[in-house]
Amino acid sequence: MSINPNQYKLSDRTARLTAQDLLPTTVSAGTETREFLQKVIDILLDYVKAVNDRNEKVLDFHHPEDMKRLLDLEVPDRGVTLQQLIEDCAVTLKYQVKTGHPHFFNQLSCGLDLISMAGEWLTATANTNMFTYEIAPVFILMENVVLTKMREIIGWNGGDSILAPGGSISNLYAFLAARHKMFPNFKEKGSSSLPSQLVMFTSDQSHYSVKSCASVCGLGTDNCVMVPSDDRGKMITKELERLIMERKKMGHIPFFVSATSGTTVLGAFDNLNEIADICQRHNCWMHVDAAWGGGLLLSRKYRYLRMAGVERADSVTWNPHKLMGALLQCSTIHFKEDGLLLSCNQMSAEYLFMTDKQYDIQYDTGDKVIQCGRHNDIFKLWLQWRSKGTEGFEQQQDRLMELAQYQVRRIKEQSDKFHLILEPECVNVSFWYIPKRLRGIPHDRQKEMELGKICPIIKGRMMQKGSLMVGYQPDDRRPNFFRSIISSAAVTEKDVDFMLDEIHRLGDDL
Incomplete structure (x- = not known):
């Protein structure tokens, strides 16, 4: 489900309060404090659900000036109400990139491990x-x-x-x-x-x-x-x-x-x-x-x-x-x-x-x-390690490498549409997408320059649509090329297929 800032309503009395009316300032405010924090948790749990929903967008993209108009970012002289703080939390997550989404292949650190997340919640609460x-x-x-x-x-x-x-x-x-x-x-x-x-x-x-x-x-x-x-x-x-x-x-x-x-x-x-x-x-x-x-x-x-x-x-x-x-x-x-x-x-x-x-x-x-x-960066790792065991981490590493090899096979099977740059040693898969007008043309430096020009266009389209995030960059030997990363435990073969199919949908006419 998408995050809707208007759906998280505190009771009328609590909604009008401010942070000064909660613990620790007001020692008798245990009930109100629990209500406020429970509503924050509701937002977080809904976000976790949205991150794992493949029908959800990876991001709701807006250019910086447009985003400024959507958000109330002012730091006021007087504290706002608790209801406003709840809405601030919801709006923040509404427009945040879902880096844990199975269709986010953009960064080396992807995914949302729930046990590690629980550890981070505890770490923040302990605050030491x-x-x-x-x-x-x-x-x-x-x-x-x-x-x-x-x-x-x-x-x-x-x-x-x-x-x-x-x-x-x-x-x-x-x-x-x-x-x-x-x-x-x-x-x-x-x-x-x-x-x-x-x-x-x-x-x-x-x-x-x-x-x-x-x-x-x-x-x-x-x-x-x-x-x-x-x-x-x-x-x-x-x-x-x-x-x-x-x-x-x-x-x-x-x-x-x-x-x-x-x-x-x-x-x-x-x-x-x-x-x-x-x-x-x-x-x-x-x-x-x-x-x-x-x-x-x-x-x-x-x-x-x-x-x-x-x-x-x-x-x-x-x-x-x-x-x-x-x-x-x-x-x-x-x-x-x-x-x-x-x-x-x-x-x-x-x-x-x-x-x-x-x-x-x-x-x-x-x-x-x-x-x-x-x-404190240790508790989330310790708790995660306890949850998986060393054997579970081994299986996770092998699975990520298996998925990268699956992507390589799918790229080779569609060699008219994709060009694999090299056999990967890790889960970085580097490739070009070949639009219709460039298929069947011998692969040379001139063609690579053309393929490099379309990478930022496809990336722009995928962000505007919000369906996918895959990174691109040049290096000292090549113009722009796509580099997908599979480091999220949420990714399956179907997600890899979606990535390649979506790039094709977004770039075929270029």
């Missing part, structure tokens, strides 16, 4: 920080157990981990730890402690956050060397070693190599064993950005096909909010060596991290991170 055991005892212990489990899955015995606000910050933690490991005096002395220019290396297909580390941390982006990739999007490891040696001859210090397990666009997996060999020869820290592909570590079938050698890395970024389907945000960074996080980032703020507390202060995690305040 994650920097000390004294204020988050249950959540700190959960984090310890889950992160230890994830390191074991990577293949390490021991080490350390933390949940960070997104894969970009996870990659930043890896960079900081690598620099601290090689030059521990940098923390106090800064760049004056360096004997020469530090240099880092990553694939030209890597996430932009890796290059951002060079900017944020003072290396300069010119000292983040982009290693060429092959036509499948994998780092060319011979080029990596050549570039490392080239920089060494310049007197620079190569110290950090970031491999990618699941590139953002093509879903490519770098050869980790070859990269590990090179890092070993040249004394470089090896980081694996598996923010996207890390979920495949849970699959016995795909772990060794895609990520053999991951256990040789010094650090690994792994985002459960992607292939594992945990709710945003849920990003982890793991280190093979214990103690580095604390040594690198510790500032020993006496008002938080006293050493004479009544409990074991190793459970105070706040001094391991650069943030201080840290959102």
Whole structure:
């Protein structure tokens, strides 16, 4: 059912009240508070139902200026009524993109896992920080157990981990730890402690956050060397070693190599064993950005096909909010060596991290991170893991890969209408749609340029219609092409068929 803001009516008395008339301001307002919150829950449950209804639109699109006219976004001087707040909640969800809809293939993080969602509801209600055991005892212990489990899955015995606000910050933690490991005096002395220019290396297909580390941390982006990739999007490891040696001859210090397990666009997996060999020869820290592909570590079938050698890395970024389907945000960074996080980032703020507390202060995690305040991202993952078990996560990963292969087969069966760009290694499927006027024409660069022009037109049509969302982009070898993502557990073969059929309906006349 669609969200209708007019259908969520509070009782006449409660509707006229304001937030000041609820708990905790008015201690006798238990009944009114329950009525208000129950109505909010009604809206949320109706939205969950709508997200899982294939007859519902994925989005009700409006251009920004039109959307401003539809919404009352003013922040008033005097508080509005509870009824208005209820309507605000309903209107917000009415116009929000349904990222959990089975026809949303647009982002790496898709789907709406109900158990993870329930965990997020509880997390918001508990409303605690994650920097000390004294204020988050249950959540700190959960984090310890889950992160230890994830390191074991990577293949390490021991080490350390933390949940960070997104894969970009996870990659930043890896960079900081690598620099601290090689030059521990940098923390106090800064760049004056360096004997020469530090240099880092990553694939030209890597996430932009890796290059951002060079900017944020003072290396300069010119000292983040982009290693060429092959036509499948994998780092060319011979080029990596050549570039490392080239920089060494310049007197620079190569110290950090970031491999990618699941590139953002093509879903490519770098050869980790070859990269590990090179890092070993040249004394470089090896980081694996598996923010996207890390979920495949849970699959016995795909772990060794895609990520053999991951256990040789010094650090690994792994985002459960992607292939594992945990709710945003849920990003982890793991280190093979214990103690580095604390040594690198510790500032020993006496008002938080006293050493004479009544409990074991190793459970105070706040001094391991650069943030201080840290959102509780563990409970939704812990609860989800409890609900599926490791075996259930394995089945989920295998199923997503199976669906991607199904899409590949369907594209090949309709080769007059679709052109598969390459066989995918992950659940990213890259392809062009071929409209009627371009069928039967030899596939060359000129045809690709024409196919690239129609991608934004089809995307615009699907958003206006609200029936589907699939992303498109160019890369350094090709003009615009579609890249569908299957990371939602809600998707079936029929949804994949709908995606291809709908693109055909929307673009056949172009």
